[in-house]
Amino acid sequence: DSGVTQTPKHLITATGQRVTLRCSPRSGDLSVYWYQQSLDQGLQFLIQYYNGEERAKGNILERFSAQQFPDLHSELNLSSLELGDSALYFCASSVGDRGTDTQYFGPGTRLTVL
Amino acid sequence: GNSVTQMEGPVTLSEEAFLTINCTYTATGYPSLFWYVQYPGEGLQLLLKATKADDKGSNKGFEATYRKETTSFHLEKGSVQVSDSAVYFCALSDPGTGNQFYFGTGTSLTVIP
Numbered sequence: 487d488s489g490v491t492q493t494p495k496h497l498i499t500a501t502g503q504r505v506t507l508r509c510s511p512r513s514g515d516l517s518v519y520w521y522q523q524s525l526d527q528g529l530q531f532l533i534q535y536y537n538g539e540e541r542a543k544g545n546i547l548e549r550f551s552a553q554q555f556p557d558l559h560s561e562l563n564l565s566s567l568e569l570g571d572s573a574l575y576f577c578a579s580s581v582g583d584r585g586t587d588t589q590y591f592g593p594g595t596r597l598t599v600l
Numbered sequence: 601g602n603s604v605t606q607m608e609g610p611v612t613l614s615e616e617a618f619l620t621i622n623c624t625y626t627a628t629g630y631p632s633l634f635w636y637v638q639y640p641g642e643g644l645q646l647l648l649k650a651t652k653a654d655d656k657g658s659n660k661g662f663e664a665t666y667r668k669e670t671t672s673f674h675l676e677k678g679s680v681q682v683s684d685s686a687v688y689f690c691a692l693s694d695p696g697t698g699n700q701f702y703f704g705t706g707t708s709l710t711v712i713p
Contacts, residue, residue: 530703542700576644578644591636591643
């Protein structure tokens with residue numbers, strides 16, 4: 487158990503809908519990262535927050551957005567969903583935002599868009 | 601830019617065989633290098649890491665050495681067990697890009713008794 491929690495575990499929805507994925511980092515960790523894992527794209531970095539502020543952006547679509555709240559939990563919002571958005575979405579956390587910091591991963595949310 | 605190239609899988613080995621999974625990287629700065637393991641139905645777990653050249657990371661019998669001259673971080677284990685069956689990901693983080701991780705495509709390992 488990494489100490490990172492993600493809810494829900496599974497999500498099934500229809501095209502055009504909007505969903506929210508939630509992540510609680512390990513106690514004491516200030517950074518939260520979101521990743522998308524799909525069969526064709528592999529593991530792709532989406533976005534990082536550090537202590538409530540956006541720190542780095544990766545391959546995140548404009549239909550997707552995220553935020554980190556004062557209690558440090560984070561939410562990833564996916565809107566106007568398409569079939570291709572079906573994937574595993576992982577959240578990870580780390581103590582800081584240095585390149586040497588280990589990232590601890592949650593169990594993931596499996597999103598299925600029908 | 602930053603990228604990680606990993607040995608294509610899947611890899612199938614007999615128990616007690618020697619394992620090598622190749623990983624090479626391209627980085628603009630001085631990255632840290634990581635190996636993560638993903639067991640079926642689970643998230644990624646850190647296996648080992650190295651933060652500077654010539655460092656050796658080790659854990660659970662696995663080892664990898666950060667080789668700057670060959671830009672490599674190959675994963676090795678002397679004697680694999682059935683319980684090592686999983687997908688292994690090589691990754692780098694570049695301090696110049698806010699600790700963003702770049703992952704390889706993953707290598708699936710199956711160990712048969």
